[in-house]
Amino acid sequence: MTTQDQAVQSYAPGEHPDLPAPMLTSGPLFWIKENLFSSWLNVVLTVLTMLLLWAVIPPLLSWAFVDSVFTAADRNECRELGSGACWAFISERFTFFIYAFYPAGERWRVNLAFILMILALVPLLYDKTPYRKYGLIYACFFPVLAYWLLLGGFGLKEVETHTFGGVMLNLVIGVTGIACSLPIGILLALGRQSNMPVVRMLCVVFIEFFRGVPLITILFVASTMLSYFLPPGSEFDLLLRVLIMVTLFSAAYMAEVVRGGLQAIPKGQYEASDSMGLKYWQSMRLIVLPQALKISIPGIVNTFIGLFKDTTLVLIIGLLDLLGLGRSALADSKWNGLSTEIYMSVAIFFFICCFGMSRYSLYLERKLETGHAR
Amino acid sequence: MAAVETSESAVKSSIDTASEPIIRMTGVHKWYGQFHVLKNINLNVQPRERIVICGPSGSGKSTMIRCINRLEEHQQGEIVVDGVEMTGNLKNIEAVRSEVGMVFQHFNLFPHMSILDNCTYGPIWVRHMPKKEAEDRAMHYLERVRIPEQANKFPGQLSGGQQQRVAIARSLCMDPKIMLFDEPTSALDPEMIKEVLETMVELAETGMTMLCVTHEMGFARTVADRVIFMDFGQIIEENEPNEFFSNAQNERTQLFLSQILH
Numbered sequence: 001m002t003t004q005d006q007a008v009q010s011y012a013p014g015e016h017p018d019l020p021a022p023m024l025t026s027g028p029l030f031w032i033k034e035n036l037f038s039s040w041l042n043v044v045l046t047v048l049t050m051l052l053l054w055a056v057i058p059p060l061l062s063w064a065f066v067d068s069v070f071t072a073a074d075r076n077e078c079r080e081l082g083s084g085a086c087w088a089f090i091s092e093r094f095t096f097f098i099y100a101f102y103p104a105g106e107r108w109r110v111n112l113a114f115i116l117m118i119l120a121l122v123p124l125l126y127d128k129t130p131y132r133k134y135g136l137i138y139a140c141f142f143p144v145l146a147y148w149l150l151l152g153g154f155g156l157k158e159v160e161t162h163t164f165g166g167v168m169l170n171l172v173i174g175v176t177g178i179a180c181s182l183p184i185g186i187l188l189a190l191g192r193q194s195n196m197p198v199v200r201m202l203c204v205v206f207i208e209f210f211r212g213v214p215l216i217t218i219l220f221v222a223s224t225m226l227s228y229f230l231p232p233g234s235e236f237d238l239l240l241r242v243l244i245m246v247t248l249f250s251a252a253y254m255a256e257v258v259r260g261g262l263q264a265i266p267k268g269q270y271e272a273s274d275s276m277g278l279k280y281w282q283s284m285r286l287i288v289l290p291q292a293l294k295i296s297i298p299g300i301v302n303t304f305i306g307l308f309k310d311t312t313l314v315l316i317i318g319l320l321d322l323l324g325l326g327r328s329a330l331a332d333s334k335w336n337g338l339s340t341e342i343y344m345s346v347a348i349f350f351f352i353c354c355f356g357m358s359r360y361s362l363y364l365e366r367k368l369e370t371g372h373a374r
Numbered sequence: 375m376a377a378v379e380t381s382e383s384a385v386k387s388s389i390d391t392a393s394e395p396i397i398r399m400t401g402v403h404k405w406y407g408q409f410h411v412l413k414n415i416n417l418n419v420q421p422r423e424r425i426v427i428c429g430p431s432g433s434g435k436s437t438m439i440r441c442i443n444r445l446e447e448h449q450q451g452e453i454v455v456d457g458v459e460m461t462g463n464l465k466n467i468e469a470v471r472s473e474v475g476m477v478f479q480h481f482n483l484f485p486h487m488s489i490l491d492n493c494t495y496g497p498i499w500v501r502h503m504p505k506k507e508a509e510d511r512a513m514h515y516l517e518r519v520r521i522p523e524q525a526n527k528f529p530g531q532l533s534g535g536q537q538q539r540v541a542i543a544r545s546l547c548m549d550p551k552i553m554l555f556d557e558p559t560s561a562l563d564p565e566m567i568k569e570v571l572e573t574m575v576e577l578a579e580t581g582m583t584m585l586c587v588t589h590e591m592g593f594a595r596t597v598a599d600r601v602i603f604m605d606f607g608q609i610i611e612e613n614e615p616n617e618f619f620s621n622a623q624n625e626r627t628q629l630f631l632s633q634i635l636h
Contacts, residue, residue, distance in 0.1 A: 271445050272482035276496040276548060277472030286495055290486050370486055370528040 074334045089335045090345050097325055097345075100165025106157060110168055113149040116142060117175065125360065127367075143179070161239040165320040167349065172239075173246055173321075174308040174353075180247040181307065182300065185254025186293075190284065192259055203255070210252035215310055218245045223317035242314055250307040257303055261296035262288065294368045301361035305354045322346055394457075396421045396552060396583055397442060402451035404437060411437050412448065413607040421551075424584045426594040426615075429604035430630060435587045438604070439554045442585070443467075443474045456551060472500050475545030479557040481537040483529035489516070489540050490525040493547045500548065508547070515543040519573050535566025539573050546577075553577065555586040589634060595619065603627045 011017075024030055036046045067084025069077075070091060078086035090097075099107050120142040123135025150172070152158035164172060191203035210218070222241040230236055265288055273283035293300070315324040326342040329335070395418035404412040411434045419425060427435045440446040441453060444460050444467050453460040455470045483492050493512035497503040503511075516522045519539040521532075529537055538558055545553060555574065559567040571593050578584060578597040588594070594601050594615055601618040603611045603626075611624045619635075622628045 266480075266482075268478055268480055268482035269484065272476075272478065272484070275443055275445060275471055275474070275476040276544075277468050277500045278496070279468060282499050286499065287484055291484075294486065368486070370530055 075336055075338065085341050085344075086335075086338055087341065089329075089338050089341055093325075093329055096166065097322060097329075098167045100168065100320060100325060101163040102165075102168065103157070103159060103163065106152075106159060109149045109152075109156065109159075113146045114171075116145055116149075143176075161237050164239060166325050167322050169314070169319060169321045170308070170311045173243060173311040173314065176243050177246045177250055177307045177311070178304050181250040181254050181303070184247065184251035186258050186289065188251060188255035189258035189262060192255065193262060206248075207252045207255050210249050211256070215246070215249050215313055216316055218249055219313060219317050221245070238317075239319070242317070242319065246307065246311070250303055250310075253303045253306070254300065257296050257299035258292060260299065261292035261294075264295050265291050294365075297361050297365050297368075301357055305357055308353060308357070309350060322349060393421060395419055396456055397585075398452070398454040399438075399441075400452045402438075402441065402448050402453060404434075404441065404446065404448045404450075411607050412441070415451070415609060417602070417609065419552075419583065419585065421583055422581045423599050424578050424582075424597050425586070425600050425602060426598040427585065427587045427602045427604060428589060428591075428594070428630070428634075429610075433604045434607040435604045436556050439556060439585050439587055442552075442554060443471050443476060445476075468500075472496075472548060473551045475548055475550035475553045477538070477541050477545055477553065477555045477558045479561050481529070481534070481541045481561075483537055483541055483544070485529050488526050488528055489521075489532070492529065492540060493544045496544065496548045512543070512547050515546045516540070518546070518576070519543045533566060534562045535569045538562065538566075538570045542570075542573055542577070550582075552583045552585070555584065555588065557587050557589075559588060559590060591619070591635060603630065605630070 024033060037043050063084045065084075067082045068087055069081040069084070070087050072078045072081055072086065072088035075086065075089070078088055095107075099110055102110060120135075120139040123129040123132045124139050129135055148154060148156065150159065150164075151161070188203050188207055191199045192207065194200045194203070219242060222245040223238060226236065226241055269287055269291065270283070273287040278286065312321055312323040314321055315327070320328065323346050326346050330339055330342060397417070397419040399415050399417040402412055402415040403410070415438055417438075427439065429435050437446055441448045441460075442455060447462075448460075456473055458466050458470050460467065460470065483489075484495075487495065490509060490512055493516065494505065494508040497508040497511060498505060513522055513525065516525055519542055521536055521539055521543075524532055524536060524540070529540070532540065542558075558574070559570050562570060567590070571590060574584075574586070574593065575597055584597075586593070586598075598615045600612055601615050602609055603618075603622075603624070605626050611618070611622065611627045613622075618627075619631065622631055
């Protein structure tokens with residue numbers, strides 16, 4: 001049968017067979033044509049990009065993996081063994097970068113706290129976790145556990161917070177900030193929309209103050225000024241002050257992100273939940289916040305990522321986080337001039353954490369999608 | 375004709391005019407800022423009575439029924455619903471709201487919950503009903519509005535008419551004494567209007583006290599005990615439907631009817 005015959009041949013309604021789509025209108029070839037070579041400009045851009053990647057990627061790979069040195073006693077030995085990156089420096093300092101000055105014999109506590117944190121995160125982040133209810137209850141108690149494990153007391157040897165540093169310090173500040181700033185931010189956002197003028201005023205003043213002052217200034221206040229305001233002789237841990245300030249700072253940002261979400265909720269949703277007789281907190285918890293937070297996910301995660309990266313700013317008031325330790329390690333005469341390796345490792349650590357958060361937020365957005373439009 | 379009369383007399387006899395009205399509005403005034411929306415509204419609604427409220431847009435009819443469950447606040451006069459006076463007292467407002475169902479023009483279903491959850495959240499959280507019982511009740515009412523098979527879908531996946539029927543079922547799950555309808559069909563396509571109206575007619579046949587703001591005059595003719603015409607924030611005219619449509623007294627009413635009845 002020729003093609004012409006097929007064109008002429010007629011079918012009863014609904015009887016026409018599904019024919020395969022013509023070549024170059026679907027499949028990988030189509031994708032390449034459509035996305036890489038659809039116009040002359042596109043062809044030029046594709047070729048330029050290829051050239052750029054070719055110029056950058058192979059040298060980077062050979063620097064990082066092929067010509068690199070993983071074990072050496074010092075910089076000079078590295079030089080002799082290979083022309084690429086000297087990862088030996090990083091691997092020698094690895095445990096130091098993670099635990100910093102935490103007493104060597106007690107480091108299992110940090111590890112345990114980290115594992116327990118992962119265990120708390122799983123039921124929190126995945127709603128299909130088996131026995132999720134118990135997991136969530138456990139997650140509520142995790143902060144107490146972590147506090148006890150990291151600081152000691154009640155049978156464990158006490159550890160001073162000034163020994164905290166490195167990756168561990170970043171995680172402590174980041175996780176505490178993230179966990180506390182979201183609820184505080186939500187309360188502030190609701191307060192800013194409150195009918196009660198006093199509550200509204202307080203929230204507005206708080207938010208505007210903390211958003212209007214740079215985090216570094218706030219950290220300086222935490223490290224020096226606060227002792228002027230506190231009664232003389234009162235001991236107030238520096239790390240605790242930093243935690244409070246970082247939390248309040250990001251809570252102010254969080255409040256504005258959540259407020260954006262709240263404003264996107266149509267008035268009809270409030271009216272429907274009101275007309276059912278739901279109380280204010282019920283309608284917020286069941287109806288308004290689930291929708292508002294869903295809309296705000298990109299902004300919330302944005303704030304989380306910003307907060308996590310800002311944990312490096314504690315360097316300024318003398319706390320040695322990962323970046324701080326890296327910088328101080330550069331002064332080691334045995335390993336002179338290896339700043340690229342240090343900064344790249346720090347960058348990779350932060351990138352993995354932040355990229356993970358970003359991917360999770362995308363997953364969450366897809367999961368919460370319940371059909372088009374409201 | 376005779377059949378109509380008997381059914382009407384049956385309807386009339388079901389209303390106990392001597393009993394205490396379930397809604398009593400006396401001298402109600404409301405302002406939006408300087409704008410005087412409701413002017414001296416006096417309205418008594420008996421239990422089991424069905425009232426249709428019509429009037430041009432901006433006449434205050436939606437505002438009036440929204441005052442009944444205090445989605446809008448009135449500034450003067452008295453509104454008593456089921457023996458409770460509507461004041462700023464939050465406890466009273468919540469109590470009345472749980473007894474008064476409301477159906478909105480734009481459905482206002484909760485888009486992040488399944489249809490079933492939409493129907494069970496009120497009974498569970500306001501009436502503290504066990505989940506199983508609330509779900510049985512929800513399925514009962516979803517069957518009554520003829521969409522039980524959609525129970526596990528989300529509102530965004532339903533047509534407008536289906537969403538509005540879910541909204542009616544959601545209100546019924548609270549076992550209300552009064553149902554308020556705020557232009558329930560004006561956001562719907564013509565073919566969907568019919569299915570929603572049928573549901574409302576069936577509801578009327580069960581003896582529910584209903585106040586409907588609507589322009590569906592056919593509906594008013596079949597089910598209403600009383601039709602109220604509002605304009606300029608006032609009740610201009612009220613009458614039983616046959617009289618209202620065939621023998622309107624006020625000039626404004628006649629003009630309005632001539633415009634919508636073609």
